[in-house]
Amino acid sequence: MKRMLINATQQEELRVALVDGQKLYDLSIEISSREQKKGNVYKARVTRVEPSLEAAFIEYGAQRQGFLPLKEIAREYHRFQPAPGARFNIRDILQEGQEFLVQVEKEERGNKGAALTTYISLAGRFLVLMPNNPRAGGVSRRIEGEERDVTRDSLDQLHVPDGMGTIVRTAGVGRGPEELQWDLDNLRANWDAIVTAAGERSAPFLVYQESDAVTRALRDYLSDEIGEVLIDELGAHQRAIEYVQRFQAAEGTKHIKLYADEVPLFTRYQIESQIESAYSHAVTLPSGGSIVIDYTEALVSVDINSARATRGADIETTAYNTNLEAADEIARQLRLRDLGGLIVIDFIDMESKKNQQGVEDRLRDAVRSDRARIQLGRISRFGLMEMSRQRLRPSLGESTHMACPRCSGMGTIRSVESTALAVLRLIGEEVRKERTQRVVAQLPVDVSTFLINEKREWLNRLESRRATDIVLVPDPNMQTPNYSIRRVRDDEAALPENAVMSHQIAGTGTKELDFQSQADKQPAPAPAAVQPIAPATPAPIPVAHAAPAVLPGPGFWTRLKWLVTGSASAEPAQPAPARREDRHGGRHGRDDRPARRSHHGERSERGDRGPRRDRDRDRHRDGERHDRQRDARESGAPAQRERPADAPRAPQAAQQNANPAPGQAASDAEGQRRRRRRRGRGGRGRDRQENYRPNDAQPIAQVNGGSASQGGAAPPPAATAPTTGAAAPEPAQAPPPAAPPPEAAPAPRSGGTYTVWSSTPGEGHHFGPKD
Numbered sequence: 001m002k003r004m005l006i007n008a009t010q011q012e013e014l015r016v017a018l019v020d021g022q023k024l025y026d027l028s029i030e031i032s033s034r035e036q037k038k039g040n041v042y043k044a045r046v047t048r049v050e051p052s053l054e055a056a057f058i059e060y061g062a063q064r065q066g067f068l069p070l071k072e073i074a075r076e077y078h079r080f081q082p083a084p085g086a087r088f089n090i091r092d093i094l095q096e097g098q099e100f101l102v103q104v105e106k107e108e109r110g111n112k113g114a115a116l117t118t119y120i121s122l123a124g125r126f127l128v129l130m131p132n133n134p135r136a137g138g139v140s141r142r143i144e145g146e147e148r149d150v151t152r153d154s155l156d157q158l159h160v161p162d163g164m165g166t167i168v169r170t171a172g173v174g175r176g177p178e179e180l181q182w183d184l185d186n187l188r189a190n191w192d193a194i195v196t197a198a199g200e201r202s203a204p205f206l207v208y209q210e211s212d213a214v215t216r217a218l219r220d221y222l223s224d225e226i227g228e229v230l231i232d233e234l235g236a237h238q239r240a241i242e243y244v245q246r247f248q249a250a251e252g253t254k255h256i257k258l259y260a261d262e263v264p265l266f267t268r269y270q271i272e273s274q275i276e277s278a279y280s281h282a283v284t285l286p287s288g289g290s291i292v293i294d295y296t297e298a299l300v301s302v303d304i305n306s307a308r309a310t311r312g313a314d315i316e317t318t319a320y321n322t323n324l325e326a327a328d329e330i331a332r333q334l335r336l337r338d339l340g341g342l343i344v345i346d347f348i349d350m351e352s353k354k355n356q357q358g359v360e361d362r363l364r365d366a367v368r369s370d371r372a373r374i375q376l377g378r379i380s381r382f383g384l385m386e387m388s389r390q391r392l393r394p395s396l397g398e399s400t401h402m403a404c405p406r407c408s409g410m411g412t413i414r415s416v417e418s419t420a421l422a423v424l425r426l427i428g429e430e431v432r433k434e435r436t437q438r439v440v441a442q443l444p445v446d447v448s449t450f451l452i453n454e455k456r457e458w459l460n461r462l463e464s465r466r467a468t469d470i471v472l473v474p475d476p477n478m479q480t481p482n483y484s485i486r487r488v489r490d491d492e493a494a495l496p497e498n499a500v501m502s503h504q505i506a507g508t509g510t511k512e513l514d515f516q517s518q519a520d521k522q523p524a525p526a527p528a529a530v531q532p533i534a535p536a537t538p539a540p541i542p543v544a545h546a547a548p549a550v551l552p553g554p555g556f557w558t559r560l561k562w563l564v565t566g567s568a569s570a571e572p573a574q575p576a577p578a579r580r581e582d583r584h585g586g587r588h589g590r591d592d593r594p595a596r597r598s599h600h601g602e603r604s605e606r607g608d609r610g611p612r613r614d615r616d617r618d619r620h621r622d623g624e625r626h627d628r629q630r631d632a633r634e635s636g637a638p639a640q641r642e643r644p645a646d647a648p649r650a651p652q653a654a655q656q657n658a659n660p661a662p663g664q665a666a667s668d669a670e671g672q673r674r675r676r677r678r679r680g681r682g683g684r685g686r687d688r689q690e691n692y693r694p695n696d697a698q699p700i701a702q703v704n705g706g707s708a709s710q711g712g713a714a715p716p717p718a719a720t721a722p723t724t725g726a727a728a729p730e731p732a733q734a735p736p737p738a739a740p741p742p743e744a745a746p747a748p749r750s751g752g753t754y755t756v757w758s759s760t761p762g763e764g765h766h767f768g769p770k771d
Contacts, residue, residue, distance in 0.1 A: 008233035039210035072117040126172035129187035137165035197529040209528035299342040319348040331366035340391025414481040448474040
């Protein structure tokens with residue numbers, strides 16, 4: 001069973017974990033000292049407009065200014081409305097000192113300020129309301145299939161005000177129009193309060209603050225798959241109960257439980273060690289391999305090592321199995337660490353294209369349950385795979401880590417020898433300057449020890465050449481690679497700071513360690529002018545849909561009787577599932593098209609009868625008739641037979657009417673053009689081209705019989721009289737032609753009857769053996 005575990009016993013940190021049994025698959029950690037600004041709405045002021053960046057810098061109440069690109073400026077804030085498609089400068093639509101509402105889209109990161117937007121979006125339980133973006137809206141991208149169509153139908157029934165847009169979240173799947181409309185009305189009430197509060201004060205100030213951590217966790221993660229929510233703190237449990245009572249049905253509170261055991265909540269479900277793996281540099285795989293995750297300014301790199309993984313039969317199998325395990329673990333670590341931006345994965349080299357495709361599919365399936373928007377590339381010829389992940393919030397490393405004061409976040413430091421030689425060169429540069437009386441170098445103990453002992457002669461040579469004193473001060477409070485070099489001029493030697501003894505200089509050049517917490521440094525944030533408004537009415541009770549009726553099947557004794565006797569009665573017909581049409585067209589309706597292929601001599605269903613040319617050859621050898629011949633005999637019409645592949649062709653003159661009737665010349669010409677087009681088509685077979693006959697013309701020189709000398713069996717005599725009970729067809733009345741049509745002689749030793757047909761109606765001639 002999937003559970004949501006909320007650990008709120010420490011006021012400095014709130015942790016939300018999603019577990020499946022005892023497997024951690026998602027984690028969210030919020031530090032109270034790091035205020036989350038994403039989603040907050042501020043009334044801001046434009047401080048600087050930069051046409052070169054096509055953006056403006058905005059003062060919204062934080063210590064660092066925000067960044068507002070041109071594409072994120074709503075039309076309602078333009079000073080004038082440019083013509084569609086016209087080019088304009090950002091200075092033409094914005095001016096310094098202008099005030100409007102903005103929302104934080106991306107948190108501050110490193111040296112970059114927060115990314116802002118004027119397109120406000122308010123997230124509810126089932127919907128996201130965009131009050132000033134009418135062109136946006138629809139259904140979440142994660143909703144697919146028939147659920148998307150049903151959800152879209154419910155969305156069309158909502159009463160959305162003009163100028164607003166709505167998006168249905170994944171939690172809105174299966175919700176009726178009443179529930180969606182209830183959530184929409186609550187979001188509209190919050191927006192009305194925001195607009196009212198923004199007009200009462202001047203910028204900058206916080207207008208609307210996103211919900212607290214517990215409420216956001218329930219809103220974003222609570223779904224029908226979560227069977228239980230355990231909270232180990234009474235205040236957080238009470239806030240969760242209030243949220244569920246306001247935004248869900250009354251029975252939803254039964255899943256919210258207070259955990260009061262002495263054993264810590266996360267220890268009970270054995271996920272503390274899994275959480276610690278999200279902080280480590282390398283993660284071990286079950287087979288013995290490992291993945292190493294490194295963070296850079298531009299991207300996140302993930303390296304996969306086989307390490308002790310040696311279970312495969314060969315190197316290709318070992319690489320493939322290790323990469324499959326790494327694909328699952330990488331998708332999990334991306335969620336736990338909440339890594340965003342560009343990610344490059346270095347898989348173990350695989351020669352097989354099939355194995356590469358298998359690893360790509362495995363990673364694609366593993367990230368399918370991720371809330372963030374993910375784009376995956378292909379494995380390149382260098383074994384690298386590029387992907388991008390939406391940054392939902394600051395990553396785990398940014399929230400819980402700080403830069404190392406010794407290496408400044410680089411991860412490595414310069415060695416003692418390299419640092420000492422660099423200091424020696426800098427001392428030489430200071431000594432060579434004019435009017436230098438003394439050079440004071442304040443160094444770490446190990447660096448100063450190296451210079452005093454290993455480079456003593458070099459220092460003495462510098463002092464003697466320039467008549468300058470060099471003072472090296474070992475500082476126990478200074479660590480490699482830090483150092484300080486100070487030059488004293490001859491006119492500054494009498495100053496008090498330069499008359500200090502060398503042993504008193506140690507410690508003066510280093511900064512005292514500041515143990516003040518970040519929470520004490522940052523001022524307390526001002527309260528928001530608008531707090532989230534509780535719904536005026538309770539959440540509507542979801543309507544239970546009736547289950548489809550199941551037709552009763554045969555009983556046990558009936559099936560046993562069928563098994564013994566070997567015969568089965570006709571089972572009741574099961575209703576066919578409704579087939580949803582593809583909204584985008586395509587070839588899904590191919591089976592429902594009219595059977596036009598028989599007009600061109602093709603069959604709609606082929607079956608497992610082998611290639612067409614082999615079937616034609618066997619049919620000619622065995623004297624098998626075409627299905628259309630049997631249909632013709634059953635209907636009383638003269639039968640036609642396909643000419644054997646090795647039989648001589650009928651004369652060309654026999655296929656044309658020597659003296660056609662008026663109005664038939666155009667028909668014959670049209671038939672010839674059709675036959676020529678038919679011969680030009682590839683893949684149709686020679687026999688069917690020769691036997692092709694348009695529907696509007698009658699058969700010409702179709703012989704019912706086969707040549708025994710050519711290997712064809714003699715066919716049975718054609719039926720000359722209609723079946724009993726069937727009315728004889730009346731002969732068609734047609735004017736006689738001006739000249740008798742040419743006739744074809746019977747094939748040698750055929751002994752059968754045959755019919756010569758003309759393109760003129762009523763001109764068929766019947767030949768048979770004499771009585």
